[in-house]
Amino acid sequence: MSAPSRSAPREEDDEEPCLVRGCGAPSVRRLSLAEARKAFPDLPERGRRAPLCRDHYREWKKSTKNARKLDRLGW
Secondary structure, three states: OOOOOOOOOOOOOOOOEOOOOOOOOEOOEEEEHHHHHOOOOOOOOOOOEEEEOHHHHHHHHHHOHHHHHHHHHOO
């Protein structure tokens, strides 16, 4: 039996627009929808991942910095 085939890796030409309402800039990172909703609660329900542009990824990092730090301390 053969192993299940995985989808091809995403190419850089295959950019999705940022999922934040009103942005539309090309995405640079894809977070889980649950993680992205911690900073952007009004994201539309579309798939499992949320593509974010550079500016919105930085905004997510800043708004969740303290919570992520506390999560790491539990290790």
